[in-house]
Amino acid sequence: MTAALPNPPVDSPGRRLLRQLWRSRSARLGGLLLLTLVAVLYAAPLLSDKDPNKNVPSQALRPPSLAHPMGTDHVGRDTFTRFLYGGQLSLRVGLAGIAIGAVVGITLGLVSGYFGGWLDALVSWLTDVLMAFPDILLALAIIAILGPGLTNAMLAIGIAFVPSFMRLTRSNVLVLREMTYIEAARALGSPDVRILLGHVLPNALRTLFVLLTLGIGSSILAGAALNFLGLGAEPPTAEWGAMLNAGMKYVRQAWWLTVFPGAGIFLAVLAINLIGDALSDALAGTPLAADEG
Amino acid sequence: MFSYLIRRLLTSLLVLLGVSGLVFSVIHLVPGDVTMAILGRQRVTEERVAELRAQLGLDDPLPVQFGRYLGNALSGDLGKSIRTGQPVAASIATQLPSTAALAFAALALALALGGALGIAAALRHGTWFDTLVMALSVSGLSVPTFWMGLLLILLFSVQLGLFPSISNSSSPRDLFLPALTLGLPEAAVVARMVRASLLDVLGKEYITAARAKGLPYRLVILKHALRNALIPVVTFAGLQMAYLLGGATIVETMFARQGIGRLAVQAIFNRDYPLVQGVVLVTAAVYVLINTLTDITYVAINPRIRLK
Numbered sequence: 001m002t003a004a005l006p007n008p009p010v011d012s013p014g015r016r017l018l019r020q021l022w023r024s025r026s027a028r029l030g031g032l033l034l035l036t037l038v039a040v041l042y043a044a045p046l047l048s049d050k051d052p053n054k055n056v057p058s059q060a061l062r063p064p065s066l067a068h069p070m071g072t073d074h075v076g077r078d079t080f081t082r083f084l085y086g087g088q089l090s091l092r093v094g095l096a097g098i099a100i101g102a103v104v105g106i107t108l109g110l111v112s113g114y115f116g117g118w119l120d121a122l123v124s125w126l127t128d129v130l131m132a133f134p135d136i137l138l139a140l141a142i143i144a145i146l147g148p149g150l151t152n153a154m155l156a157i158g159i160a161f162v163p164s165f166m167r168l169t170r171s172n173v174l175v176l177r178e179m180t181y182i183e184a185a186r187a188l189g190s191p192d193v194r195i196l197l198g199h200v201l202p203n204a205l206r207t208l209f210v211l212l213t214l215g216i217g218s219s220i221l222a223g224a225a226l227n228f229l230g231l232g233a234e235p236p237t238a239e240w241g242a243m244l245n246a247g248m249k250y251v252r253q254a255w256w257l258t259v260f261p262g263a264g265i266f267l268a269v270l271a272i273n274l275i276g277d278a279l280s281d282a283l284a285g286t287p288l289a290a291d292e293g
Numbered sequence: 294m295f296s297y298l299i300r301r302l303l304t305s306l307l308v309l310l311g312v313s314g315l316v317f318s319v320i321h322l323v324p325g326d327v328t329m330a331i332l333g334r335q336r337v338t339e340e341r342v343a344e345l346r347a348q349l350g351l352d353d354p355l356p357v358q359f360g361r362y363l364g365n366a367l368s369g370d371l372g373k374s375i376r377t378g379q380p381v382a383a384s385i386a387t388q389l390p391s392t393a394a395l396a397f398a399a400l401a402l403a404l405a406l407g408g409a410l411g412i413a414a415a416l417r418h419g420t421w422f423d424t425l426v427m428a429l430s431v432s433g434l435s436v437p438t439f440w441m442g443l444l445l446i447l448l449f450s451v452q453l454g455l456f457p458s459i460s461n462s463s464s465p466r467d468l469f470l471p472a473l474t475l476g477l478p479e480a481a482v483v484a485r486m487v488r489a490s491l492l493d494v495l496g497k498e499y500i501t502a503a504r505a506k507g508l509p510y511r512l513v514i515l516k517h518a519l520r521n522a523l524i525p526v527v528t529f530a531g532l533q534m535a536y537l538l539g540g541a542t543i544v545e546t547m548f549a550r551q552g553i554g555r556l557a558v559q560a561i562f563n564r565d566y567p568l569v570q571g572v573v574l575v576t577a578a579v580y581v582l583i584n585t586l587t588d589i590t591y592v593a594i595n596p597r598i599r600l601k
Contacts, residue, residue, distance in 0.1 A: 026431075125311060128304070128307075128308045128311070129311030129315060132308050132309075132577045132580055132581045133312070134539025134576065134577075134580055135536075135539060136540065136543070137539045137542070137557070137576055137577070140557055140558070140561060140573070141319060141569070141573045144319060144560075144561045145319055145322045146324070147324075147330075148562075217435065221437055224437055224439075225437065225439065228439045228543065229542070229543065229558055230562075231561065241437075241439075244439060244440060247443075251443060251446055251447060251458075252451055255447055258440070258443040258444075258447070259447075262440030262441075262443065262444070265437045265440060266435055266436050266437065266440060269435040269436075269437070270431065270432060270435035272435075273435050274431065277431065
C-alpha cells in the first residue's frame with residue numbers, strides 16, 4: 001500500500017473487534033490487569049536488586065517487611081524477587097504450551113478438514129483417542145514417557161491442547177471449504193497451500209481467537225499445576241507453581257509463601273479469562289465467513 | 294435410536310482400542326532403553342535386565358505384546374507394579390473408592406452451590422446480585438485448584454482449626470476440604486451454565502404463555518422453566534464427573550489423601566510404568582464410559598437431536 005492512498009472508508013474487521021472489546025468493561029479490566037502484571041514482572045531488575053536463588057539462612061522464614069515485601073522462604077531467599085522471576089517463567093511456560101498446541105492442532109485441523117478422506121478419518125480418530133484422557137492425565141502420561149522437567153512439561157501441555165484446536169479448526173474448515181470464494185480460488189488453479197494459508201486460515205482464525213485467548217489461561221494453570229506436582233522446573237528455579245509446592249510445607253508458619261505466588265497465577269489467569277470472555281461475546285454475532293476473505 | 298446406539302457404542306469401542314494402544318505404547322516411547330530408565334544408573338547385572346525385560350514381556354514382537362496386553366487387560370490383569378510387586382489392578386481397586394468418594398462429594402457440592410447461585414442470578418438478571426455471581430464465577434474459573442486448597446487449609450485448618458489438612462478417610466469431616474477444593478471451580482462453571490440456560494428458557498414463548506394463563510410465577514419457574522433449563526446441566530454433570538477424576542490428582546497429592554490420582558503421580562516419580570499405564574487406562578476407560586452414557590442419555594431425553 002502506498003502513502004498516497006486514502007484510508008479505507010470502512011473499518012477492517014480487526015479494528016472493529018478492538019473497538020468492540022474496548023467498549024466491554026471486563027475486557028478493559030482484564031487488559032489493564034494483564035498489562036500491569038506483565039510490566040511489574042518484567043521490571044524485575046528495577047524493582048529488586050536481590051538474587052532470586054541466593055540462600056541467606058540467617059534470614060529464613062521472615063514475614064513481609066520493607067526489606068522483603070513478600071517475606072523470605074525457608075532458606076532465606078527473597079520471595080518478592082522469586083515472585084517476579086517465577087512469574088516470568090510461569091507465563092512463558094503457559095505461552096509455550098498453548099503455542100505448541102495451537103500450531104500442531106490448527107495444522108492438523110486445516111489439513112484433515114480440507115483434504116478429507118482417510119487422512120481426516122485417521123486424524124479425527126486420533127483426536128477422539130486423545131480426548132478420552134482427562135487433560136491433566138494426558139499431560140501426566142506424556143511426562144511419564146518423557147520424564148519430568150520444564151521443557152517436557154511445556155510439550156505435555158501443548159500435546160494436551162492439540163485435540164481442541166484440531167477439532168475447532170476442522171469444523172470451521174468443513175464450512176469454509178464450501179464457500180464460493182474458496183471454490184473460486186480452487187477453480188482459478190490456486191495451489192492448495194495458498195488456499196489454506198491465504199483464505200481458509202485467516203477466516204478460521206476468528207473463531208479460534210477465543211480458544212487461543214482462554215487457552216493461554218488454561219495453559220498457565222496447567223503449567224503451574226505440573227510444577228506444583230513437582231514435575232516441571234527443578235529447584236532452585238523460581239516458578240509460581242513450584243514456589244507453592246515448596247511453600248506448602250510451611251503453610252502453618254509462613255502464609256506468605258503460599259498466598260503470593262498463588263495470587264500471581266490467579267490474577268494472570270483472571271485477566272486473560274476476562275479478555276477471553278469479552279472476545280467471545282464480541283465475536284458471538286459474527287458469522288464464520290462473511291465473504292470478506 | 295437403535296442405530297444411533299449401535300453407532301455410538303462402536304465409536305466408543307474404537308476409541309477404547311486407541312486408548313489402550315496409546316497406553317500400551319507408553320513403555321515403548323520412553324527415550325532410550327526402558328529397563329535403564331527403570332533401574333537407573335545403578336550398577337545392574339545383565340541377569341537383572343533380562344529378568345525385567347521378561348517381566349515386562351519386551352522380548353516378543355510388538356503386535357504379540359499388544360495382543361497380550363489387550364487380552365490381559367480385558368481379563369482384569371494390568372500387570373504387576375515394578376516397585377512393590379503388587380498386582381496393578383488390585384492397587385487401583387483399593388484406591389478407586391477413595392477417589393470416587395471425593396469426586397462425588399465435589400460434584401454434589403458444585404451442583405448444589407452452582408445451581409443455587411445460577412438460578413438466583415438468572416431470576417435477578419441485570420441486578421447487582423447477578424453481576425456479583427458472574428464475577429465470582431469468572432474468578433472461580435481462574436483460581437488454581439492447588440492455591441485455593443492451600444487458602445482453604447489456611448482458613449479452616451490453621452486459623453479456625455475446624456477441619457484437618459490431611460485427609461485420611463471418607464468421613465464428612467475429612468472429605469470436606471478436599472471436596473470443596475475440587476468442587477468450587479466446578480461450581481463456577483455450573484453457575485454460569487445454569488444461569489445462561491435458565492435465561493434462555495425464560496425468554497421462550499411457552500413461559501410467556503404459562504404466565505399469561507395466570508399460573509403463579511413460582512409454579513412457572515418450578516414446573517416449566519427449571520425442568521427444561523436443567524437438561525443441559527444434567528448431561529454436563531456427567532462430563533464433569535470425568536473431569537473431576539483428573540482434577541483429583543492435585544487435590545489428593547495436596548491433602549495426602551489416598552486415591553488413584555496420587556497413585557499415578559507417585560508411580561511417575563518411581564518410574565513404575567505398569568502402574569502408570571494401569572491408572573491411565575482405567576481412568577480413560579471410565580471417562581469414555583461416562584461420555585458414552587452421557588451422549589446416549591442426552592439423545593434419549595432430547596428427541597430433536599435424535600431425529601438429526
